[in-house]
Amino acid sequence: MESTKRTYVSKLVHELKPSGIRRFFDLAAGMEGVISLGVGEPDFVTPWHIREAAISSLEQGYTSYTPNAGLLELREEIAYYMKTQFNVSYSPTDEIIVTVGASSAIDIALRTILDPGDEVIVVEPCFVSYVPMVELAGGVAVQVQALKENDFKILPDQIEAVITEKTKAIMICSPNNPTGTMLSKSELEGLAQLANKYDFLVIADEIYAELAYDEEYTSMAAIDGMLERTILVSGFSKGFAMTGWRLGFVCAPVEISSAMLKVHQYGLMCASTMSQYAAIEALKNGRPDVEEMVKSYRRRRNYIVQSFNEIGLECHEPGGAFYAFPSVQSTGLTSQEFAERLLLQEGVAVVPGDVFGESGEGHIRCSYASSLEQLQEAIKRIKRFIDSLE
Amino acid sequence: MRLNEKELEIVEILEKDARTATGDIAKMVGLSVEETEQSIKKLEENKVIVRYISIVDWTKVEEHPGVRAMIDVKVTPKRGVGFDEIAERIYRFDEVNSVYLMSGTYDLSIIVEGKSMNEVANFVSQKLSTLDSVISTTTHFILKKYKHDGIIFEPDNKDKRIVVSP
Numbered sequence: 131m132e133s134t135k136r137t138y139v140s141k142l143v144h145e146l147k148p149s150g151i152r153r154f155f156d157l158a159a160g161m162e163g164v165i166s167l168g169v170g171e172p173d174f175v176t177p178w179h180i181r182e183a184a185i186s187s188l189e190q191g192y193t194s195y196t197p198n199a200g201l202l203e204l205r206e207e208i209a210y211y212m213k214t215q216f217n218v219s220y221s222p223t224d225e226i227i228v229t230v231g232a233s234s235a236i237d238i239a240l241r242t243i244l245d246p247g248d249e250v251i252v253v254e255p256c257f258v259s260y261v262p263m264v265e266l267a268g269g270v271a272v273q274v275q276a277l278k279e280n281d282f283k284i285l286p287d288q289i290e291a292v293i294t295e296k297t298k299a300i301m302i303c304s305p306n307n308p309t310g311t312m313l314s315k316s317e318l319e320g321l322a323q324l325a326n327k328y329d330f331l332v333i334a335d336e337i338y339a340e341l342a343y344d345e346e347y348t349s350m351a352a353i354d355g356m357l358e359r360t361i362l363v364s365g366f367s368k369g370f371a372m373t374g375w376r377l378g379f380v381c382a383p384v385e386i387s388s389a390m391l392k393v394h395q396y397g398l399m400c401a402s403t404m405s406q407y408a409a410i411e412a413l414k415n416g417r418p419d420v421e422e423m424v425k426s427y428r429r430r431r432n433y434i435v436q437s438f439n440e441i442g443l444e445c446h447e448p449g450g451a452f453y454a455f456p457s458v459q460s461t462g463l464t465s466q467e468f469a470e471r472l473l474l475q476e477g478v479a480v481v482p483g484d485v486f487g488e489s490g491e492g493h494i495r496c497s498y499a500s501s502l503e504q505l506q507e508a509i510k511r512i513k514r515f516i517d518s519l520e
Numbered sequence: 521m522r523l524n525e526k527e528l529e530i531v532e533i534l535e536k537d538a539r540t541a542t543g544d545i546a547k548m549v550g551l552s553v554e555e556t557e558q559s560i561k562k563l564e565e566n567k568v569i570v571r572y573i574s575i576v577d578w579t580k581v582e583e584h585p586g587v588r589a590m591i592d593v594k595v596t597p598k599r600g601v602g603f604d605e606i607a608e609r610i611y612r613f614d615e616v617n618s619v620y621l622m623s624g625t626y627d628l629s630i631i632v633e634g635k636s637m638n639e640v641a642n643f644v645s646q647k648l649s650t651l652d653s654v655i656s657t658t659t660h661f662i663l664k665k666y667k668h669d670g671i672i673f674e675p676d677n678k679d680k681r682i683v684v685s686p
């Protein structure tokens with residue numbers, strides 16, 4: 131019998147582009163003495179008292195499943211935390227789901243709301259997973275570009291221009307990965323107006339909400355009339371330095387939450403039990419740690435932004451997260467060229483801006499979640515690299 | 521002295537690393553180099569910053585003689601001056617690094633430094649125990665320093681993160 135080899139991978143997955151970050155990881159991982167500004171996570175280890183809470187839960191034998199939505203005690207702590215820190219009210223019994231990182235929160239949100247062909251407006255530059263996750267959920271990602279000349283803030287007009295009958299939701303992230311840009315209350319209100327006018331949802335990725343350095347943080351759900359239209363995604367990875375615990379949560383009105391719980395329940399059952407015990411401790415007693423970390427990031431942000439500008443890479447001041455997003459246009463190189471040559475020549479790893487979307491081209495993402503000594507050395511090497519181009 | 525926000529930041533930075541360059545501090549707190557220099561000078565003049573010292577791990581220095589002992593001392597307080605007089609008698613000895621008045625089963629806790637165990641033992645038997653008010657002493661030698669004044673001596677600083685991540 132004649133046979134052509136059968137392909138087992140679905141067409142959808144087959145056609146997904148691998149993340150552009152992967153290539154840089156492979157390049158950098160094979161090199162010695164690399165200083166990495168390419169890391170998208172805190173340089174702090176999880177505070178000891180939080181780790182200790184997880185150890186203690188293991189010692190006491192809490193090794194079984196939790197309820198699908200997560201331990202009630204944790205959901206109560208999350209409700210209290212969201213109310214006191216961000217002034218948004220969610221019911222712990224039916225509007226909060228504890229997830230496997232913000233990642234799985236975004237995933238269940240999209241799979242819950244999308245019918246095939248529904249459109250989700252994705253604001254770029256953005257976290258590399260948004261577009262693939264929309265596509266995997268059967269939706270169509272409609273990309274709009276936040277531009278450098280607008281401080282990487284999307285304008286309502288740009289959004290209005292791409293709204294169609296199929297627009298189900300918009301995804302925003304503030305403070306943003308990779309630009310660090312934070313949206314003000316009035317800017318959020320502008321987006322809220324559109325959501326109300328055209329009746330769509332906002333998936334607000336607020337994973338960096340704790341890391342706001344200049345202005346007080348405003349949650350999308352805290353904007354008048356937006357509690358009903360917002361799916362609020364957050365978690366412990368960034369603010370509490372808990373990336374490896376894989377713990378996040380999603381808050382939404384009960385109609386959406388109960389539907390998301392079905393997806394979560396069948397797909398994941400529940401988040402890791404020991405991580406949930408750690409998170410209870412983080413919310414109960416972790417405030418001073420967060421404040422210390424924020425202080426330390428703020429200093430490093432000030433340092434790196436000023437240093438980039440001094441060595442000739444124009445850099446706007448990011449209001450949050452731990453990323454600086456300087457422009458490399460003055461060098462005449464594309465972001466890929468700049469990043470690759472910098473890595474090979476000087477052993478500094480950064481992430482080229484175009485992997486986060488078209489409007490990131492001409493920039494590089496530099497995480498300043500590294501020690502001051504490392505940042506100093508990185509700046510020295512980047513300067514030497516730029517000088518060598520002339 | 522009441523510190524403003526920037527001064528407080530400067531003190532915190534210097535307390536962690538007294539050798540941070542003034543230019544770097546200026547960038548971190550958002551002041552000019554001159555302003556930062558002036559603030560530091562003011563902090564020094566007002567003795568908010570008392571001194572810049574190094575934390576040394578002497579065990580790394582080969583053949584460096586040196587032992588530390590913590591000694592619990594029971595004493596009879598004196599009418600009128602309480603423990604202060606005997607505390608002063610003790611802290612005046614060069615060998616004595618610290619003296620604390622304690623609650624609990626003994627009265628004074630003192631830290632003594634010497635070149636060798638012998639030297640410390642001699643100090644205790646010849647100088648300390650022979651003081652009139654001293655009733656008894658219990659000497660504990662420090663074998664290894666793990667953490668001192670908030671500083672961990674051999675921290676595990678390895679960066680355990682993957683080099684590039686989203």
Ligand SMILES: Cc1ncc(COP(=O)(O)O)c(C=O)c1O
Nearest residue numbers: 231232233257307365367378686
């Ligand atoms: C914008 C954004 N959203 C979500 C995530 C994923 O976070 P988690 O570790 O909670 O899954 C990241 C992590 O880099 C991120 O930058």
